[in-house]
Amino acid sequence: xxxxxxxxxxxxxxxxxxxxxxxxxxxxxxxxxxxxxxxxxxxxxxxxxxxxxxxxxxxxxxxxxxxxxxxxxxxxxxxxxxxxxxxxxxxxxxxxxxxxxxxxxxxxxxxxxxxxxxxxxxxxxxxxxxxxxxxxxxxxxxxxxxxxxxxxxxxxxxxxxxxxxxxxxxxxxxxxxxxxxxxxxxxxxxxxxxxxxxxxxxxxxxxxxxxxxxxxxxxxxxxxxxxxxxxxxxxxxxxxxxxxxxxxx
Amino acid sequence: xxxxxxxxxxxxxxxxxxxxxxxxxxxxxxxxxxxxxxxxxxxxxxxxxxxxxxxxxxxxxxxxxxxxxxxxxxxxxxxxxxxxxxxxxxxxxxxxxxxxxxxxxxxxxxxxxxxxxxxxxxxxxxxxxxxxxxxxxxxxxxxxxxxxxxxxxxxxxxxxxxxxxxxxxxxxxxxxxxxxxxxxxxxxxxxxxxxxxxxxxxxxxxxxxxxxxxxxxxxxxxxxxxxxxxxxxxxxxxxxxxxxxxxxxxxxxxxxxxxxxxxxxxxxxxxxxxx
Amino acid sequence: xxxxxxxxxxxxxxxxxxxxxxxxxxxxxxxxxxxxxxxxxxxxxxxxxxxxxxxxxxxxxxxxxxxxxxxxxxxxxxxxxxxxxxxxxxxxxxxxxxxxxxxxxxxxxxxxxxxxxxxxxxxxxxxxxxxxxxxxxxxxxxxxxxxxxxxxxxxxxxxxxxxxxxxxxxxxxxxxxxxxxxxxxxxxxxxxxxxxxxxxxxx
Numbered sequence: 001x002x003x004x005x006x007x008x009x010x011x012x013x014x015x016x017x018x019x020x021x022x023x024x025x026x027x028x029x030x031x032x033x034x035x036x037x038x039x040x041x042x043x044x045x046x047x048x049x050x051x052x053x054x055x056x057x058x059x060x061x062x063x064x065x066x067x068x069x070x071x072x073x074x075x076x077x078x079x080x081x082x083x084x085x086x087x088x089x090x091x092x093x094x095x096x097x098x099x100x101x102x103x104x105x106x107x108x109x110x111x112x113x114x115x116x117x118x119x120x121x122x123x124x125x126x127x128x129x130x131x132x133x134x135x136x137x138x139x140x141x142x143x144x145x146x147x148x149x150x151x152x153x154x155x156x157x158x159x160x161x162x163x164x165x166x167x168x169x170x171x172x173x174x175x176x177x178x179x180x181x182x183x184x185x186x187x188x189x190x191x192x193x194x195x196x197x198x199x200x201x202x203x204x205x206x207x208x209x210x211x212x213x214x215x216x217x218x219x220x221x222x223x224x225x226x227x228x229x230x231x232x233x234x235x236x237x238x239x240x241x242x243x244x245x246x247x248x249x
Numbered sequence: 250x251x252x253x254x255x256x257x258x259x260x261x262x263x264x265x266x267x268x269x270x271x272x273x274x275x276x277x278x279x280x281x282x283x284x285x286x287x288x289x290x291x292x293x294x295x296x297x298x299x300x301x302x303x304x305x306x307x308x309x310x311x312x313x314x315x316x317x318x319x320x321x322x323x324x325x326x327x328x329x330x331x332x333x334x335x336x337x338x339x340x341x342x343x344x345x346x347x348x349x350x351x352x353x354x355x356x357x358x359x360x361x362x363x364x365x366x367x368x369x370x371x372x373x374x375x376x377x378x379x380x381x382x383x384x385x386x387x388x389x390x391x392x393x394x395x396x397x398x399x400x401x402x403x404x405x406x407x408x409x410x411x412x413x414x415x416x417x418x419x420x421x422x423x424x425x426x427x428x429x430x431x432x433x434x435x436x437x438x439x440x441x442x443x444x445x446x447x448x449x450x451x452x453x454x455x456x457x458x459x460x461x462x463x464x465x466x467x468x469x470x471x472x473x474x475x476x477x478x479x480x481x482x483x484x485x486x487x488x489x490x491x492x493x494x495x496x497x498x499x500x501x502x503x504x505x506x507x508x509x510x511x512x513x514x515x516x517x518x519x520x521x522x523x524x
Numbered sequence: 525x526x527x528x529x530x531x532x533x534x535x536x537x538x539x540x541x542x543x544x545x546x547x548x549x550x551x552x553x554x555x556x557x558x559x560x561x562x563x564x565x566x567x568x569x570x571x572x573x574x575x576x577x578x579x580x581x582x583x584x585x586x587x588x589x590x591x592x593x594x595x596x597x598x599x600x601x602x603x604x605x606x607x608x609x610x611x612x613x614x615x616x617x618x619x620x621x622x623x624x625x626x627x628x629x630x631x632x633x634x635x636x637x638x639x640x641x642x643x644x645x646x647x648x649x650x651x652x653x654x655x656x657x658x659x660x661x662x663x664x665x666x667x668x669x670x671x672x673x674x675x676x677x678x679x680x681x682x683x684x685x686x687x688x689x690x691x692x693x694x695x696x697x698x699x700x701x702x703x704x705x706x707x708x709x710x711x712x713x714x715x716x717x718x719x720x721x722x723x724x725x726x727x
Contacts, residue, residue, distance in 0.1 A: 020653075054598050058598075058600075065657075069657055069663075072664075072667050073667070076667050076670060076671040077670065077671070098655070101655070102654065102655035102656075102657050103657070105653075105654070105655070106601070106654050106655075106657055109600070109601070109604070109653070109654075110600035110601055111600070112600075113595050113600035113601075113603055114598075114600045117595065117596035117597070117600075122593070122596055123353075125596070135535070137535045137540055138535070138585070140351055140540055140544075141535075141540050141543050141544050141547070141585065141589065142544075142589060142593075143350075143351035144349075144350055144351055144540065144541055144544035145544040145547045145548050145589065145593065146351075147350035147351060147395070147544070148350075148544055148545050148547075148548035149548045149551060149552070149593075150395070152548050152549070152552045153552060153555060156552065156555055156556060160556075160559065174562070177560045177561065177562055178560075178562060180560055181556060181557065181560050181562055182698075182701075184556055184560075185553070185556060185698070185702075186702060186705065189549070189573070189702055190702075190705070190706065192545045192549075193542060193545070193577075193706065193710060194710060195346060195541070195545075196541035196542040196544075196545050197538065197541075197542075197710065197713050198341060198343060198346040199346045199349075199350070199541035200536075200537045200538040200539070200540060200541050200542070200713075201304065201308075201341065201346075201537075201538075202341055202346050202347045202349070203349065203537045203540065203541070204304065204307070204332055204334075204537045204538075205302070205304065205332065205334055205338070205339045205341070205410070206334065206347075206349070206361070206362050206365055206409060206410065207332075207334050207335065207362065207365035207366050207413070208361075208365045208537055209365075209536075209537055210332070210334065210365060210366070308538075308713065
């Protein structure tokens with residue numbers, strides 16, 4: 001089964017709906033399932049080593065966050081039974097439950113976004129957007145941003161090195177460092193704005209947004225539209241159930 | 250098909266400026282010929298190219314222009330108000346910004362122009378490849394455009410507008426980023442392009458113009474101080490000492506002229522074409 | 525001017541590369557502040573720059589795309605705060621059009637007001653979607669406000685008030701000084717040129 005972008009987006013949407021409508025034990029299970037997806041479903045495999053590492057890093061980071069959020073809430077928000085007492089500090093049940101709910105929701109939401117982007121090259125995502133009738137100029141902006149993102153760190157390093165060579169006080173007090181910040185930011189922004197003007201001219205001179213017809217990008221027909229539809233219907237059902245539940249309560 | 254380019258008493262003043270950037274310029278470039286616009290910085294060379302391309306009026310609509318510009322059979326009084334691409338193609342001075350930065354390969358970068366013009370389909374890739382071969386850069390077709398050297402970038406930048414088959418090609422200081430080998434290649438390239446497009450280019454030195462141009466115009470502070478052919482420029486070479494920077498060739502030309510007399514001019518020009 | 529005409533105007537060929545640069549600036553300014561160990565975010569500097577120099581739609585696009593790309597590159601929660609950057613982009617573009625970027629004291633007022641608005645917009649998102657936890661250092665501040673008896677929404681809002689106005693004030697001031705140092709021949713290329721002082725770029 002080839003998983004196309006539409007069904008991947010539907011999966012992300014479904015996980016979001018779950019995060020807001022279901023209780024923490026379900027969400028915790030979904031987190032484990034989502035991690036499993038990354039290994040089992042080819043469409044969710046990370047596209048690069050870096051992307052794979054970002055998921056691992058996120059998981060270890062969020063384990064730590066879950067522990068901190070749960071224990072801090074348990075300590076700071078009194079209510080319910082005292083679960084345990086360590087060194088005179090009590091851990092309360094209602095705080096711990098609140099912490100678990102919060103932490104599971106946050107991790108599930110973040111993980112679904114991360115899983116989507118780790119397994120989807122950003123250029124492919126932009127091409128997909130263009131296929132759904134996204135204005136061509138916005139597609140160009142996103143692609144140009146990627147170009148600037150590749151260039152900017154080098155340019156910053158160059159200006160940084162030049163400032164340091166002139167004795168810029170990187171390790172001095174906060175006022176001097178703020179001054180150093182300005183002396184790096186200003187040349188960077190000024191040169192980039194002039195470059196932007198030239199780039200805009202070059203686009204005009206190559207007929208972009210001119211008289212010609214823009215190419216029509218067509219998204220390939222999906223062989224998983226059934227999956228997409230089911231996920232969306234399931235999400236809607238969950239939302240309705242939740243609303244009904246809330247009204248009855 | 251190459252078009253003639255004619256300017257009749259053309260003047261232009263930028264909004265908010267007190268002196269004109271171009272004053273009373275008249276020149277005629279027959280179709281299929283190459284015209285060099287020479288002069289020091291801020292002589293008005295770029296403004297002249299921009300007025301022909303249509304971009305000047307688009308960005309400075311409140312500027313004051315007078316005279317007439319004729320391109321092929323169409324006459325614009327005083328100047329084109331819209332960008333004339335693909336009829337007229339204009340290559341900016343910095344080839345790096347000419348590359349869009351939004352495409353992953355050189356081939357795709359050139360497709361971008363055809364897509365903008367609504368001319369791209371799968372069959373046009375053949376004409377892109379044949380253009381790349383003509384420019385001697387077909388081996389770069391699958392390379393990432395932002396990883397190329399200066400000379401390579403410039404030829405790719407040129408390809409991005411030549412693919413539109415313009416009738417007039419405007420080049421702003423095309424020699425800036427090039428070493429001598431690349432300059433030679435450019436001169437060969439001009440000879441090949443001229444059949445298809447009339448060329449106007451700007452430069453601050455006279456040597457390249459002496460090797461390739463059919464028409465040479467020298468500008469200073471927005472005024473035309475010379476208009477003629479290569480022989481005419483060589484004959485008046487000493488008059489431009491103050492505005493066109495001295496170069497090793499100029500010294501050599503002067504020495505040959507002094508030692509062998511005026512008949513040496515033809516021989517010098519022939520020699521320059523082959524260098 | 526209709527919204528469509530406004531959109532076309534603010535996404536002209538001249539503005540597109542600038543918007544792209546501003547998005548990239550939002551995402552990389554942290555590299556500079558981080559290297560210099562300056563304790564501020566300034567991550568809406570590109571949004572403010574685009575909103576003043578081009579207009580509110582450019583500001584909204586800059587903020588939205590920056591948050592989207594930040595989500596795609598390792599900060600997944602940023603996507604949920606897109607409504608906040610939409611408000612920042614719109615507010616800045618709007619006050620710039622009212623001429624607030626022509627006088628320094630209006631820039632100060634605008635920056636502080638923007639900070640309060642940003643805090644007010646992000647509070648419900650932080651509170652209802654994330655219960656105040658955004659995986660940032662300021663989470664502890666939220667817990668502190670809660671432990672002294674405030675409800676969740678109030679606590680998140682107070683936390684925002686403690687950091688947003690000063691951050692936005694600095695952002696507005698930096699952009700104001702930056703734009704003053706730009707020559708008129710550059711600013712005149714953008715549709716927001718009239719938002720800037722008329723003596724802009726004068727020596």
